[in-house]
Amino acid sequence: MASDANDASNGTGKTAIGTVRRRKATSASVLVTDKIADWGITIGGLMVIVAVFGIMIFLAQVVVPLFQGGDLETTRSYSVTPPKPLAWTSVDEYQTIGIRITADGQVSTFHLDTGTALDSVTLDFGGAVATAVGATDKRNNIAFGFDDGTVRFAVIEPKVEILTGDSLPVGARELNDRDLTDGTAVYSRIPGNQLRRISLGARVDEPQTISEAGEAIIAIDYRTGGTVERPTRSFVTIDASGVARISRTETQINLLTRKATTRVLSSTLPELPAGMQVTNVLLTGQADQVYVANETGDIYRYDTRDFAAPRLAEKFDAFPGEQRLTVMGFLNGEQGLIAGGSEGAVRVFYRLQPENAGTEDGYKLILIRELEAHDAPVVNFASSQRNKSLVTMDLNGNVWLRHNTSNQTLLKLKREPLSDEGTQMLLAPRNDAVLVADAGGQVNFWSFYVPHPEVTAQTIFGKVWYEGYLEPTYTWQSSSGTDVFEPKFSLTPLIFGTLKATVYSLIFAIPIALLGAIYTSEFLHSRIRSTVKPVMEMMESLPTVVLGFIAALLLAPIVETWIAAVLLAFGALPLSLMLAAYLWQALPYQWKLRLDGIPKFCLMFVTVAFGCYIAYAAGPLFENVFFYGDLKAWTNGDIGSGLPFLFLVLLPLSFLGVSYVFARTIGTSYRLALREMSQSQAPLVDLARWVAMLLASCLVSYILAAALTAIGYDPRGGVVDTYVQRNALVVGFVMGFAVIPNIYTLAEDALNAVPSSLRAASLAAGATPWQTAMWVVLPTAMSGVFAAVMIGMGRAVGETMIVVMAAGNTPILDWNIFNGLRTLSANIAVELPEAVQFSTLYRMLFLAALTLFAMTFVINTVAEIIRQRFRKRAFQL
Template sequence: MASDANDASTGTGKTAIGKVRRRKATSASVLITDKIADWGITIGGLMVIVAVFGIMVFLAQVVVPLFLGGDVRDTRTYQITPAKPVAWISTDEYQTIGIRIADDGRISSFHLDTGTPLDSAELDFAGRQITAMGSTADGYNLAFGFEDGTVQFGVIQPKIEILPGDALPTAANKLNDRDLTDGTAVYSRIPGNQLRRVSLETKLDEPQAISEAGRPIRAIDYRIGGTAERPTRSFVTVDGDGVARVSRTETTVNLLTRQARTRVLTSTLPDLPGGIRVTELLMTSRADQVYVADENGTIYRYDTRDFAAPVLAETMKAFSGAERLTVLGFLNGEQGLVAGGSEGSVRIFYRLQPDNAGTKDGYRLTLIRELEPHTAPVVNFAASQRNKSLVTMDLDGNVWLRHNTSEQTLLKLERDALTDEGTQMLLAPRNDAILIADRTGQVNYWTFQVPHPEVTSRTIFGKVWYEGYDGPSYTWQSSSGTDVFEPKFSLTPLIFGTLKATVYSLLFAIPIALLGAIYTSEFVHSRIRGTVKPVMEMMESLPTVVLGFIAALLLAPIVETWIAAVLLAFGALPMSLMLAAYLWQALPSQMKLRLDGIPKFAMMFVVIGLGCYIAYAAGPLFENVFFYGDLKAWTNGSIGTGLPFLFLVLLPLSFLGVSYVFGRTVGTTYRLALRDMPQNRASLVDLGRWLAMLVAAGVVSYILAASLTAIGYDPRGGVVDTYVQRNALVVGFVMGFAVIPNIYTLAEDALNAVPSSLRAASLAAGATPWQTAMWVVLPTAMSGVFAAVMIGMGRAVGETMIVVMAAGNTPILDWNVFNGLRTLSANIAVELPEAVQGSTLYRMLFLAALTLFAMTFVINTVAEVIRQRFRKRAFQL
């Protein structure tokens, strides 16, 4: 009654209770917020996927042109004034005018694009007939041999002048959209309101008598060298009697009187067969090698380093069987020799220095590769002045543009079949046009674009035999200090360097990070864990450029100075901790309880410090005993054998083997016996057992090392070799230091996420904390631990600044822990600022980025698959 009255007076009752009751329906604001969050997360995830896909598409877009080959931009065929057999043709680098010389000395120039005749001239040879002609590599400095045994030198080249924009002659006629002419020169408008004037320029020196009996010169080659103060002119000739001579003129200028003095030295090449019919004659720019070839394909190579006494160094056949030699010439740089044959063969030879050369100068012409053969005899050849490209033409008029290193046939062009030998071919100075002129006045002119002739999948990922190398190799070298340098773009050493840096850094980081995560998760007090984990996470905030700076300028010199102590520390530190752990077990229980917690944690650092000091103090003794007193000399292979190093490497494996055998044989009996002993005594017995096993492992390791040494195995030249200050060991230290926080934090979180009920059940079943951690907690958290390791690997693969500063940046294929490396990311960082946009180097760096992208994608995909398997197994527990 009272209750009812109270309810009536207050007006509460069911009504009041209804007011405080929770609503069963979710409010509209919560639903809207949830929907917005759902859409936001979905859109954000999709945008991330789109961004990653966009990056991949952009990288691929830049890379694809590397593999597209070349294309012909324009083809012109026109007639100019017929001439006697064409002896020589040339053009300027802007492809403005063409220059033709007939074998009677008449010079004519014409507009290259339209064929319009321009200025002409005639060289004054005083009625002498040209019987041979040669030129320097640029084609502008010429040497003429005559029927009376004399030689005459000249310069015939396009003269290029830059004029003001108003200097155009009023009578100039338009040739095409770019060029105008006044009948003698061609004018082209260029940016800056200027004109480029291209005209014919000729210069002829006085003749020199070479053949003593006045015999005609049948072949000649010509090179210019020396310096501006002391220019040299070297040439080689063969006369009608088959006598070959090398000559050199050296001009010196008196600094006081400015008078020039020229000294001439001539020698006869010995040992040429009598009556030889020389078809090809070549001389190198340094005038240290001369090649004489006859029609049967025999090449006589002379060593002319001693100009006064040349030596026949080697005789070899360019082709086997009855195939005749029809073409012989140098590639750019004069390290590669091109030989064309009567059956269409095109062969490339390098002059190498093998151990068993069997020649007088220790070098031998070696066949490196055979390019795609023609179907008719090869009759002409022209080499690029910029790279290792070449053009060959056969008797049927097939003109093929090739590249030596990549072995590609880049373009296949056609013209009319050749009817005589009076046809000349030229590859333009900028490697973007081919010019052919014959005696009938027909000119074939192709312009083309082949931006990346040296790139194929084989040159990027396979072995390539480059000029100057003893054999095929994986090489990255994008630039050099000479114009004839050939860039080498193999990504294999960069991929290898990336994997090498990752492996050595993870070998250092994974054990420390995972054991640290297990220790702080399963064994230390929560207060210590609350201090240690934030400190480890703060390590991740250290800039890698600072770590790289410290590694390069501080750590690398210290490691180099104390390398023996550093190596000893790898064994001294774990041994010290293990010994301290066994001694800790022997302490009375009351003392262990008093020292548990922070004192125990502090004692660990004391033990680590003692281990470091022991390694430092015992380092010299360790070096004397195991490395014959000099570790660096030992790594070079100068002293000692590999037995001591094998002993050290096999010792941990031997200990694991001994432990396994002990556990499988007397392990159970031993553990039961320990239970019946007092704790202190059992701890000392266990320490003795550990020491005995260590001695047994040492014996086993020594036997294995001695056996491997006896059969001839030496680890030097593999994982250990010549010591370099900035090496993979230093990179492993510092990059491991950068990776540890990633692995530790994620692994520790995964271990802590394991339900406490599993730990309690394991401990209740009689398992020790260590057994619980290893056989219950760790398998349950394996998916998270594995993900932590893979994220750490991803961090190591993409690391840049540490590798740039501490690894030496040497792109080599070598597992030697004591030398450097170059990674994909470091290569991009170092070379991208120097790469011209659109160049081969620029696109190769983007290919390196795409390769790095693919590597991380594959690693992460495999990691996710494995993580899901671990996770499925964990859920089944």
């Protein structure tokens, strides 16, 4: 015996053929393979983490410049001649030459970087001196008013030509590393062995008499428009006697003969108050509004849409109190009015059309925002030609670059305090430089780089009051057809759209997927399960672009045509299944055994088809009873009240309430009585009980709906509103269909992983299979089921093509299930191909990606915490 024990301890044993040695040591190949797998899994996991953080760092690197403000690149200060009172200044878009125009018509140019004097010309003013100057927003079309009541129009602008590299004039001298000059023009070296020639172009028209009495023109503003063959010229003037006139010339050019025919329209504005000292006058590009202001801050707004009969629409005080109005001007697009005050205030007004405006034309000037105030009187203002940037200057020489939409001061520049009132200031055409020139010949020139002035945390995630809007809103609208457009980069409606699409798709997907998983795991025959589960998993392979295509071109029109039947199906399908379940219970036991398995499974599809047919057949009746015969008109609020819909919404809640009351009162007695009945009788009695409770629920729901309607509540305008064909309902259907396989497969696997001993113990204790599934199996597998739901949610959050094709692509904040939406991922897919690299839109799309990344990270982190709690509970069972 001792020998046998010793043999056993040494790994040997006696058999019929003799002693056999057994090796207890693991082979080296297995150990090596195990170690390689261990290291491979570890390294792979670490690489995944590194890749995730690498993606996050890359996204952050692209996004960070949005919030870095701007940089001052160069500062120049020099003197130029002649030192005469200035009427106007201008620069070219390449920061090459500056143009100074004096009141007597002398136009001189100089090199912006060095101050070198260049060519100059003198406009033929007939020896007169301009008393007023106005110009278009491009600063090249200028109107001069004179003391004899005449007006002259001029075009003064840099002329740009692209030449070959061998076109440089002999004797041209260098100005800097880029530019050369022949004294008349500046030649800039550009890539491709080419030269960019910039010279002065100037011409002036013959004078036009505006004031018949010969009164001096003291204020003028000027706009051009129309087309090449039908140009228009509009201007408003105020003479020394206080008479304001608006004029328009319309020219028709015969394209064959080139003969021009000009028609002049002129009208006198309603009389200004006697003795009013006019300081500013503005004209809109359409010549439909005129603004006249005096020093005290009173702004007279005239409606000139009817050119023959202009009228005073509104009188407005820009600075109530002691503060005086010092400067006034339009922002780019002429939707925003800027007013600067003698105490340094800078205010922005929009002309809006609110209810009860109390003005002649229904519009009203409304104070939108106060920009950062100067410490001294504001004496000059210039607006951008491309966006909503502006520059203001005070008497102490502080020059501030601002942006209206983001309400931020981008740069604060400084020059010597002003000593005269003839100082001119402008913002370069590309928003990359500011020029200040005074009558003494002093020029200050700053070039800078401010790539994303419209972006702040407030404009991205908060409400912003945009031009033309009656109130602050969350809006995404990244582009338009004109430069006057105000970009709107709020991610809030996109985040909301992502959540909306996710919620509606999960409302559709979770019940179907989880109930299907429970049925497959706990009730379905193994032979059928082996077929159903792979088929469900194959649904995952369907391309989402195909699903989106089907949703947009097939499902959306069907749902729109049969919307009442679709809504009715939400009730008809579960009711038909419930009725079929009761009838199945009432069948004789022998029949249930005979029909169990595949026949029972097929009968379920027959029941679903029956429910769909009932919804289809009863759809028109349902629409007539609950939506007054036209669901779309009802959602618009054109017909009916909200009572029928409230009844439908409150019905499930009422049923839950009635069921709770029944369970708390006679529920126990009823269940005991039910056990005494026969197997065929009990289901019919229970069906009658269920129908009675349904009728009681209908009564309760109607009472509640009538009470809410009586106090004035109407559900329309919220979750239910105007019907749009491509809407969240369609997205919920199709995206839910795409999510169901994920949730179903993982949840079914989690349910199958529950030990069979728990099921056996529950059934042995007298629980039914359904009770075992709901109160034993499901809680035990809850961590896995919750993880399945979270993975499905992650799929829904990141879904792109279905939303792009089926959701209407409208970035709005609206829970309306019949309206569209736009998600973060869809927004990236739609707009990235059109975004210029490193532009504001380009970086904003990367910020959208980073936001989606952060949302997914937060959701998954919270989900993992909750899953771990469910898992800990399961271990305690």
